[in-house]
Amino acid sequence: MKVVVTIQHPGHVHFFKHAIDELQSQGHEVHVFARRMGVNLDILDAAGIEYEVLAGESDGLASLAKVQATYEARLLARARTIQPDVITAIGGVAAAHVARLVGAESVVFYDTEHATLIKSLAYPFADRVVTPECYDGDAGSAQTTYPGMHELAYLHPERFEPDPSVLDDAALDADDDFVVARFNGWGASHDVGEGGFEDVTEVFDRLEATGAEVVFTSEEPLPDEYQDRRMTVAPERMHDLLYYADAFVGEGATTAAECAVLGTPAVYVNTLTMGYTRELEEAYGLLYNFDGADRHEAAIEQAESILGEYDDAKWAERRERLLDDVVDVTDVIVAEVTGETAPESRLQRAAPT
Structure with missing residues (x-):
């Protein structure tokens, strides 16, 4: 498969970094595009992820619309060249829009109920909206859920071991x-x-x-x-x-x-x-x-x-x-992007004691 991952917030790097590695190890072609925000490019560099910057950082809400439009237009141009099977993101405004235009499937992950602007711009266009079970809202017929939180994509013990140094x-x-x-x-x-x-x-x-x-x-x-x-x-x-x-x-x-x-x-x-x-x-x-x-x-x-x-x-x-x-959320990401079933042992809730 050809997969496009879009990165805006620094936290998006952590969320996707292990999934990117697993997708590549499975032989999929992964393209990562970013909009500069805070230290997100530094974290991408530290993770050894190759990426392309499509837009700079906005200077407050006044310039956000212009920066976002630039990002989306450039993502569309690159996607038309790549012809991806899947475009995925957190929030996923640009991902959902561009996927529709190039015939790709869009997989949007989100956990922030009060971000009404992002939801109104992304959810109606997304093929799948993936949220934690604890998400307090209805994302429509495209919604699927999992037991956990975004942070368990990179801080689950399967993915993270603290370094005392x-x-x-x-x-x-x-x-x-x-x-x-x-x-x-x-x-x-x-x-x-x-x-x-x-x-x-x-x-x-x-x-x-x-x-x-x-x-x-x-x-x-x-x-x-x-x-x-x-x-x-x-x-x-x-x-x-x-x-x-x-x-x-x-x-x-x-x-x-x-x-x-x-x-x-x-x-x-x-x-x-x-x-x-x-x-x-x-x-x-x-x-x-x-x-x-x-x-x-x-x-x-x-x-x-x-x-x-x-x-x-x-x-x-x-x-x-x-x-x-909860589950190792990286397994959920990989399964949603590839359309395969995540490992049963990790997606099964523990029996009540």
């Missing part, structure tokens, strides 16, 4: 207590009117008062006094660091879910919640959603509680319960 890169010792914090830029189309923490200074002060070190990543500039806490590890090593952290506190849903599936308790602070963040809280107790008017104070108090009575065995047991119920 990341602690040296982060200037941390093995016995250090530390928290990873993430602050959003609120520039995405689905972030308009939403919010997270009210006072970043209080977040740092109260978390550090527990005795934990705080390392952070932020899409917005923070005061100079915090720059010595900015994360310094390479983007492709972020998940190693998340595994060894004592907790995550932040406004990014993907990073919160990544921590949760790794067994690192996650405090997610955002007026937007998703089906997968709610499932990770309600079914497994690995993530705490704070989306109400009191989210700032309530989230900090929860983080203080986690750090004050940290019990590694408790979080490990909760992670094992999760892993008993």
Whole structure:
């Protein structure tokens, strides 16, 4: 088969990287196209994936439509040359449109219910929309589901083994207590009117008062006094660091879910919640959603509680319960793209105990 994979967000690289490798190892011809966004090209390079850049990064919502149109037009031109059998993506606006025009099948993966613009532009044109079972919405007759979350395409134990040397890169010792914090830029189309923490200074002060070190990543500039806490590890090593952290506190849903599936308790602070963040809280107790008017104070108090009575065995047991119920999502990706059946042993839920 000829397969086109389109990449926009850095997280899309992680989601598809193992599937790309497996598809190529099966003899399929895989073409990867990207739009520059954040560190996504750095992660592609680190993963050893060959790719072609079709468009640059947008400068906020005002230029997003123009950049997206450029990306879609160039993808169409390349697809007409390649004549792929399948075009796949997360979100998949360009993938679904271009596939229709070149006679390819489009396979769209998605997990973000509130991204109404993307859904309205992609879902009606997609041949298949693949979502987690916990997705809170109806994607129409093209929808198929699987037990799990996107993050299990690259953080399932079949795909990920943490490397403790990341602690040296982060200037941390093995016995250090530390928290990873993430602050959003609120520039995405689905972030308009939403919010997270009210006072970043209080977040740092109260978390550090527990005795934990705080390392952070932020899409917005923070005061100079915090720059010595900015994360310094390479983007492709972020998940190693998340595994060894004592907790995550932040406004990014993907990073919160990544921590949760790794067994690192996650405090997610955002007026937007998703089906997968709610499932990770309600079914497994690995993530705490704070989306109400009191989210700032309530989230900090929860983080203080986690750090004050940290019990590694408790979080490990909760992670094992999760892993008993979910699948290696890379198997799902490969199966959906090729039209084959994923390995039964990995797609079968564990029997209740």
